[in-house]
Amino acid sequence: MKQYIARRVGYSLLSLFLLSVTIFLFVRVTGDPVSLLVEPGASPEDIENIRRQLGLDQPLWEQYWHFMASLFAGDLGQSFYYRVPVLDLYFQRLPHSLLLAAVAMALSLLIGIPSGILAAVRVDGFWDSAGKIFALLGLSLPQFWVGLVLILFFSVYLGWLPSSGSGGVLHLLMPAFTLGWYFAAAHMRLTRSSMLEVLGSEYIKLARLKGLPEALVIGKHALKNALIPVITLAGINLVVMINVAVVVETVFAWPGIGRLLYEGITFRDFPVVQGVVIIGGAMIVMVNLLVDILYALIDPRIRLES
Amino acid sequence: MPSPLLSLENLSTHYVSQQGTRVVRAVDEVTLSLNAGETLGIVGESGSGKSTLALTILRLLPAAARITSGRMMFEGENLLEKSDEEMRQVRGKRIAMILQDPMASLNPLFTIGDQVGEPIRVHEGASRASAWKRAIGLLRSVRIASPETRVSQFPHEMSGGMRQRIVGAVGISCEPRLLIADEPTTSLDLTIQAQYLKLLRDLQREHGLALIFITHNLGIVAKMCDQLAVMYAGRVVEHGPVSRIFNRPMHPYTRALLGSIPRMADNRDHLTAIEGQPPDLASMPPGCAFAPRCPEAFDRCRAEAPPEFTIDHETRARCWRAPVDASAKAAS
Amino acid sequence: MAVITPVTTDTVASTAPFWRLKGFPVIPVSILLLIAFVAVFADVLAPHDPQIGSLARRFKPPFWLEGGSLVYPLGTDHVGRDVLSRLIFGARVSMVVGITAVLVAGSIGTLLGIMSGYLGGWADQVVMRITDTWLALPALTFAIFLAAIVGPSELNIILILGLVYWTRYARVIRGEVLSLKQREFVRLAVVAGCSSRLIMWRHILPNVINSAIVLATLMLGVVIVTEASLSFLGVGVPPPKPAWGLMMADGKKGLMVGYWWLTVFPGICIMLMVLSANLLGDWLRVKLDPQLRQL
DSSP: HHHHEEEEEEEEHHHHHHHHHHHHHHIIIIIIIHHHSOOOOHHHHHHHHHHHHTTTTSHHHHHHHHHHHHHTTTOOBEEEEEEEEOHHHHHHHHHHHHHHHHHHHHHHHHHHHHHHHHHHHTSSHHHHHHHHHHHHHHHHHOHHHHHHHIIIIIIIIOOOSSSOOOHHHHHHHHHHHHHHHHHHHHHHHHHHHHHHHHSHHHHHHHHHHHHHHHHIIIIIIIHHHHHHHHHHHHHHHHHHHHTEEEEEHHHTTTHHHHHHHHHHHHHTTHHHHHHHHHHHHHHHHHHOOOOHHHEEEEEEEEHHHH | OOSSSSSEEEEEEEETTTTTTOOEEEEEEEEEEOOOEEEEEEOTTTTTSSHHHHHHTTOOOOOTEEEEEEEEETTEEEEGSSSSHHEEEEEEEEEEEEEEHHHHHHHHSHHHHHHHHHHHHHHOOOOOHHHHHHHOOOOOOOTTHHHHHTTTGGGGSOHHHHHHHHHHHHTTOOOOOOEEESTTTTSHHHHHHHHHHHHHHHHHHHOOOOEEESOOOHHHHHHHHEEEEETTTTEEEEEEEEHHHHHHHOOOHHHHHHHTSSTOOOOOOOOOOOOOOOOOSSSOSSSSSTTGTTTTTOOHHHOOOOOOOOEETTTTETTTTTHHHHHHHOOO | OOOOOOOOOSSTTTOOOGGGSOOOOOOHHHHHHHHHHHTHHHHOOSSSSSOOOOGGGOOOOOOOOOOOOOOOOOBTTTTTOHHHHHHHHHHHHHHHHHHHHHHEEEEEEEEHHHHHHHOHHHHHHHHHHHHHHHHHHHHHHHHHHHHHOOOOOOHHHHHHHHHHHHHHHHHHHHHHHHHHHSSSHHHHHHTTTHHHHIIIIIIIIIHHHHHHHHHHHHHHHHHHHHHHHHHHTTTSOOTTSSSSSHHHHHHHHHHHHTTTTHHHHHHHHHHHHHHHHHHHHHHHHHHHGGGGGOO
């Protein structure tokens, strides 16, 4: 058990290291770091200053050392556009992203789990087919297309919902649904396949042999087992959602982290782009680690294995 | 003679493919009966319909299967006329079944006590606490050491033999009249197998259980059973008391099965294997299903399926030779 | 349990041509072929120049609406360019970017997956750790980051998508190779003294090619969505080249005032192409490679 956790932690640290190296190298080697990291229109003296400050004339490993030192100090650089530290900007936008992700996650579970169960209990029935189409669309349709169609229908045609911005509950509905659909599809598929696997197991057969009512067989014996992987995925996806909402937040002008990334692109504000990518990647590595550890604590089978 | 606890009359279960074009007669015109407290062994190769027969009795068949004909009398009631809800109340309470794989039969996420006590709560409306107390008693009766601590543990904390006994405890929790055991010992090693069989026999004696023992191990049949039914391609080809069948098998298939048991005393270098393959249940030969592999088959066997001949009150066989052989024996 | 399950035989003989096979997705494949055809013959098919418009005829609606005409059957955009012609040339962008990006990702991923799975050891460790790390980055975010560094161009977008998506390939292919390694014919080849390079090339590669094809088809849909999203966010194929995602981004501003055709038509094109690729991929997955059903 301890060994298992130690190994997981080790892998995660390695991942974080590789992540930093990846980002560092892509910036220094592929592009021209000066043009990326120095404000457009800066004077030659400013450029020279920053070049020295970042140590761009020094060997790569030394530059990497600087890069990591400032990362650990919580310094992700200064936004060219907003003229505030990137980290401050990030935390300013984070609550909006969290709110959107939480609502989208709730929607995705509310849709995904019951429809996945229904599809598994009645394989090849109407709900299974309907669910398959819903999932295929959710996984195939680009989010900006779903978002724009929703705006066209609910804002332009019906005039019920505001097309952009944040504020009330009404502002949340369309972006949350657009973001949640994709994840609802993923959660539905996983619930269905995991439920099918569990329903074919011997202990479900034994539960039926015991003469338990079908509601108890499905609701107690099958569901608890089937939901373990779904909840795991949902936990990871909650963090993923915060970091992939760039399209949705752009379409609906939702002031979250995705929107920040979009602004970073349009204003050529490279420190913002880099900061969002670093924090996002680190967050996902960490949540994967957390989920692995929790899994080991909760699921007795893994506990035994290690 | 008292009426039997369970009697199956001309029972057939068929699997029908989705297009309805292929019919597999997994259980075909089976007639069997079993008295209270008796043990019936059912033997046959895999695919001979033994397990389907067991699931038919409990009416827990896969969606593709249909019980197409027959009667299933249990304690004077026809189980085939019961509604799904009534049938559910029979399962686990009056007829229980133990599955092949004890390791996978317990739900990994619930305690032993919860799972053993569950039938009691569902069928007898017992409270959680009293079901828990009964579960401890049941664990004790299946010879689990320190049941008070085991009861709140999870399946993965138990050995394979213990889990098998726990599954047995689940089976007898509501004191059923009939317990069906589907190859309950195949996954256990030999010493634990022997212990478990002894346990089943003890339980049977203590609770007056009738037992249906599904197996392909004739050695177990010899030790455990009173009656024996030999199944081949969905049909019961021979049925009678174990001692009679072992001494005087009527059906060539039974003889072949008995000939394939290895014995310590044998000096033969190889076992007599049964030549050929069991038939494809979806396209059965017109005559006797065993005819293609039967060393004694004659023309009629290949043209016409034999009916079930009743030789005497305890001997039945589906073989054209059976009545002839029987009268020849009687004459000599 | 020895429950007898009825044996269903595939009624179609294996000699039948593949488009006669059970459940062959006729409509999706037709759509993909149509898009490919349009992409190849865009110069002939497009009624107007996709990049030149005239402000005098901007925001013309489709022909069936009042003010529309058959000269611009699907209307014109905010600078007066013909929407139909832009859609036709957009098919070319999507096809070229989609297919080449999948080829790039597939080649890198298959190569590294085979080496990682077959050679094992530190090579495996390096590839798999990089794979794990890169998979932690959301694909679109990673692509945006790379596009922000190297700047958008058609070639760059292809390279970026290849770089972002090879990891998924590598992981699946590696898994297949690990199980292939245990098979008799590979062991025999080892015993026979074949070099590792020869075994990977002659024995392993042909056996993972099915999975690679299935993955490529499934990946095509994903790559096209990502390309369109990049275009939509303004870091994709640069204007004035007509990419469907870019057309939607441009059209978005007109949406609130009723110029719906600017977003709806490219949206339908993207949707049809992605759905078709995914349906074909799903079918191939079940048909060619039962091992990948869990994907």
